Amino acid sequence: MKAKTGKHIQKARIIAQVIFTFLFFYLLLSAGRAGAGAESFTYTDYFFYFDPLLLVLNFIATSKILPLFLLSLVPLVLTFVLGRFFCGWVCPFGAVNQFFSWLFKKSKKEKKGVDKKLLKLKYIMLILVVISALVGSHYGGWLDPFSLLTRSVTTIVNPSVNYLLEESLKKGAEDEGIVAKGLKPFYNFSRKNILTVKQRAYDQTFIIGGIFFFLLFLNLYKRRFFCNYLCPLGALYGLAAKFSLFNLKPDEKCISCKACARNCTYNGSPFEDYMKSECVVCFNCVGDCPTDAIAASLKAPRKENRTSVDIDLGRRKVMGSIVFGLCLGALPKIASPVRSRLHRFLRPPGAVPEKEFLKKCIRCGECMQICPTNFIQPALFETGMEGVWTPVLNAQTGYCEYTCNKCTRVCPTKAIAPLELKEKQKFKMGTAVVDRGRCYTYADGYNCAVCEEHCPIPEKAIRFREVPTWNFEGKQVNVKQIYVIPDLCTGCGICENVCPRTDAPGIQMSAEEEQREELTF
Amino acid sequence: MKRRDFIKKTAMISSSLYLPGLLTMAQAPKGDLVVKVEGDSPYEITKRAIKELGGMEKFISKQDIVMVKPNIGWNREIEQAACTNPDVVRAIVEQALNAGAKKVIVMDNPCHKAEDTYSRSGIKDAAQKAGAEVRFPDENRLVVHDFKGQRITQWPVFKDFLDVDKVINVPILKHHGSAGITIGMKNLYGILGGNRGKLHRDMGQGIADLGYGFKSHLNIVDAYRILVRNGPIGGRISDVELRKTVIASTNIMEADVVAVNVFGAAPEQYDFLRAAFERKMGQMDISKINLKSIKI
Numbered sequence: 001m002k003a004k005t006g007k008h009i010q011k012a013r014i015i016a017q018v019i020f021t022f023l024f025f026y027l028l029l030s031a032g033r034a035g036a037g038a039e040s041f042t043y044t045d046y047f048f049y050f051d052p053l054l055l056v057l058n059f060i061a062t063s064k065i066l067p068l069f070l071l072s073l074v075p076l077v078l079t080f081v082l083g084r085f086f087c088g089w090v091c092p093f094g095a096v097n098q099f100f101s102w103l104f105k106k107s108k109k110e111k112k113g114v115d116k117k118l119l120k121l122k123y124i125m126l127i128l129v130v131i132s133a134l135v136g137s138h139y140g141g142w143l144d145p146f147s148l149l150t151r152s153v154t155t156i157v158n159p160s161v162n163y164l165l166e167e168s169l170k171k172g173a174e175d176e177g178i179v180a181k182g183l184k185p186f187y188n189f190s191r192k193n194i195l196t197v198k199q200r201a202y203d204q205t206f207i208i209g210g211i212f213f214f215l216l217f218l219n220l221y222k223r224r225f226f227c228n229y230l231c232p233l234g235a236l237y238g239l240a241a242k243f244s245l246f247n248l249k250p251d252e253k254c255i256s257c258k259a260c261a262r263n264c265t266y267n268g269s270p271f272e273d274y275m276k277s278e279c280v281v282c283f284n285c286v287g288d289c290p291t292d293a294i295a296a297s298l299k300a301p302r303k304e305n306r307t308s309v310d311i312d313l314g315r316r317k318v319m320g321s322i323v324f325g326l327c328l329g330a331l332p333k334i335a336s337p338v339r340s341r342l343h344r345f346l347r348p349p350g351a352v353p354e355k356e357f358l359k360k361c362i363r364c365g366e367c368m369q370i371c372p373t374n375f376i377q378p379a380l381f382e383t384g385m386e387g388v389w390t391p392v393l394n395a396q397t398g399y400c401e402y403t404c405n406k407c408t409r410v411c412p413t414k415a416i417a418p419l420e421l422k423e424k425q426k427f428k429m430g431t432a433v434v435d436r437g438r439c440y441t442y443a444d445g446y447n448c449a450v451c452e453e454h455c456p457i458p459e460k461a462i463r464f465r466e467v468p469t470w471n472f473e474g475k476q477v478n479v480k481q482i483y484v485i486p487d488l489c490t491g492c493g494i495c496e497n498v499c500p501r502t503d504a505p506g507i508q509m510s511a512e513e514e515q516r517e518e519l520t521f
Numbered sequence: 522m523k524r525r526d527f528i529k530k531t532a533m534i535s536s537s538l539y540l541p542g543l544l545t546m547a548q549a550p551k552g553d554l555v556v557k558v559e560g561d562s563p564y565e566i567t568k569r570a571i572k573e574l575g576g577m578e579k580f581i582s583k584q585d586i587v588m589v590k591p592n593i594g595w596n597r598e599i600e601q602a603a604c605t606n607p608d609v610v611r612a613i614v615e616q617a618l619n620a621g622a623k624k625v626i627v628m629d630n631p632c633h634k635a636e637d638t639y640s641r642s643g644i645k646d647a648a649q650k651a652g653a654e655v656r657f658p659d660e661n662r663l664v665v666h667d668f669k670g671q672r673i674t675q676w677p678v679f680k681d682f683l684d685v686d687k688v689i690n691v692p693i694l695k696h697h698g699s700a701g702i703t704i705g706m707k708n709l710y711g712i713l714g715g716n717r718g719k720l721h722r723d724m725g726q727g728i729a730d731l732g733y734g735f736k737s738h739l740n741i742v743d744a745y746r747i748l749v750r751n752g753p754i755g756g757r758i759s760d761v762e763l764r765k766t767v768i769a770s771t772n773i774m775e776a777d778v779v780a781v782n783v784f785g786a787a788p789e790q791y792d793f794l795r796a797a798f799e800r801k802m803g804q805m806d807i808s809k810i811n812l813k814s815i816k817i
Contacts, residue, residue: 373634402756403596440722447724448699450718450721453699453754459751480699498632500716500718
């Protein structure tokens with residue numbers, strides 16, 4: 001194939017990557033900006049349906065296949081024809097990694113040649129993820145590229161961009177002067193299209209962000225590090241690509257110059273160490289060939305003519321990974337929080353019972369991104385070792401908006417089951433409990449009732465009664481004391497969110513009478 | 522004519538010229554005018570109320586920057602009567618711009634998320650269509666304002682409300698759990714930032730402090746649809762009643778007293794009105810108020 005054609009295909013590939021990445025970010029960010037209304041719909045979850053790894057993991061967890069996940073068979077089947085085109089052309093996290101690899105190219109002192117040992121790592125990851133899922137623990141979401149990217153963008157990239165834009169543009173746009181006149185249109189544009197009115201903040205920003213940037217900086221060490229050496233989805237596609245029809249082979253024009261190895265995504269080349277399972281169909285090699293010697297075809301050569309090298313984990317590594325995966329799968333099940341009788345966390349409305357939830361949730365943070373009030377936060381260990389980055393509710397940062405059901409509609413794996421707005425308004429996430437030692441109306445003996453005022457239930461789940469009591473001065477007074485009607489309370493958390501106490505709220509959310517657990521017991 | 526006659530006649534003529542003036546002086550001084558207009562269209566009754574007060578030109582000078590402060594507190598729809606009627610806001614914005622205002626800003630610091638309340642209440646659309654700037658509250662713009670009150674002395678206020686030439690306070694009349702009722706003075710909570718929940722202690726005094734310490738140049742109370750129970754957030758249509766009324770006055774307390782009357786309650790039962798009365802902000806007895814009622 002002519003190098004010129006290769007260059008054209010290369011360009012097409014970059015355009016495709018840009019388009020898909022843009023689409024991904026657009027869907028994700030627009031979802032976070034949309035209002036709380038049930039009216040606005042978003043397709044931000046659709047990227048996940050093209051992820052066969054999630055199809056597999058979800059099937060293991062529930063023994064059912066969500067119909068939309070059948071879409072993921074499209075890229076998987078195409079992989080048998082085109083090779084790992086998904087990684088090279090479509091995957092937004094792949095594109096991000098590729099961009100950073102390109103950025104770091106000049107400063108890189110990368111070793112030449114394929115690192116066959118390191119390439120095995122992602123297959124081990126795939127085994128670990130699948131085996132531990134079989135035992136009932138879900139680790140897939142930690143490494144799945146869509147989950148990882150969504151989670152990182154949600155908790156670190158988006159809030160920090162928002163902050164920086166707001167701080168820099170706003171300050172500039174408010175002064176009177178030439179700079180301000182220049183900045184004003186930018187500010188108005190970003191206000192209209194990018195910024196959220198209230199700055200978001202997330203609990204695990206440092207950890208999730210740290211991991212994200214670490215993964216990006218690994219591209220300094222080897223290009224597209226995550227894709228080549230860690231991604232379990234890449235490994236799955238690799239297994240399929242091994243049998244693909246797509247084939248690269250240098251023909252008789254080859255002058256053994258190894259130019260094709262210069263920009264190969266996995267540091268191989270069609271000339272030496274050609275690996276079908278690793279090739280992401282980027283066409284860099286074809287474009288780089290000075291003699292137009294590399295032949296790309298959709299015809300797999302006969303067995304005896306094959307040049308592709310397979311990655312062979314070896315029986316020992318496979319067995320070892322399986323055993324390790326079993327241990328990893330069992331580990332969270334014997335860690336204490338799961339065995340505790342009490343649980344002190346709440347899940348978003350529509351969340352399925354806890355055991356099922358942990359299996360289904362892929363920790364993508366889609367619900368956190370879409371939550372208009374910043375109510376949904378990534379957990380660390382409060383829900384157990386398994387529950388790292390699963391969504392929990394934090395009434396200190398937000399509350400569940402009565403007129404919103406968006407988190408129930410974006411969950412790709414239906415760990416948060418879809419609810420109609422009317423159902424959601426009745427869905428019991430938990431119950432508010434008055435802390436009489438802290439509530440002003442009890443402890444200090446004066447009127448407050450901010451929680452009563454904010455309670456969105458039309459019949460009022462929080463009410464007050466006028467009771468003679470002693471106030472903080474020791475005088476007898478009539479005070480409107482707060483009480484909760486548990487049957488009406490849905491646990492939306494706005495009462496805790498608005499409680500004016502500055503240290504710890506006088507009314508708190510609790511998992512008491514949580515609706516989702518009722519279903520199982 | 523003799524000199525004596527001349528002096529007599531001059532004295533009589535000149536004193537007769539003064540007579541009407543003297544007569545009016547003899548009458549008891551009347552308070553600020555309060556206009557109450559009832560009618561089917563919230564837009565028309567608002568326009569009429571402003572006209573009866575002497576027209577918007579009376580309050581707004583040319584090139585003024587005008588702040589319209591409706592109640593946009595809750596993520597609720599018009600029918601649920603938790604926020605000011607958008608037609609009332611629209612009428613006011615239009616009138617202000619017609620009167621020569623340079624710019625009209627519509628802003629509130631809501632309890633729910635501003636993006637949602639602004640659009641769901643219909644106020645954002647109505648105000649923008651009428652030509653106003655709809656501004657979101659920005660915590661970076663908080664400055665400390667001294668209300669010189671008893672309960673509220675110094676408190677953070679959005680600079681936007683202090684930087685303008687005229688403020689038009691456009692509350693909705695509705696039931697309120699802890700204050701009993703919320704009207705004009707209570708509506709001024711929306712100019713505040715900070716931990717506003719703290720102000721629910723001795724709320725009556727606090728509300729009076731706000732009305733006393735912050736000057737709103739015109740108050741227009743929307744009592745078209747009112748929440749009679751479960752306020753201020755409401756939500757049930759069965760808690761909403763139609764009163765089809767708008768009350769306008771420059772006196773914030775007397776507008777509130779008339780609104781309480783429309784609500785069907787006695788002003789004395791509310792702490793904040795008693796506190797305001799003690800501060801001589803206006804009359805508590807509706808018969809002493811210079812009230813003009815109109816039906817269209």
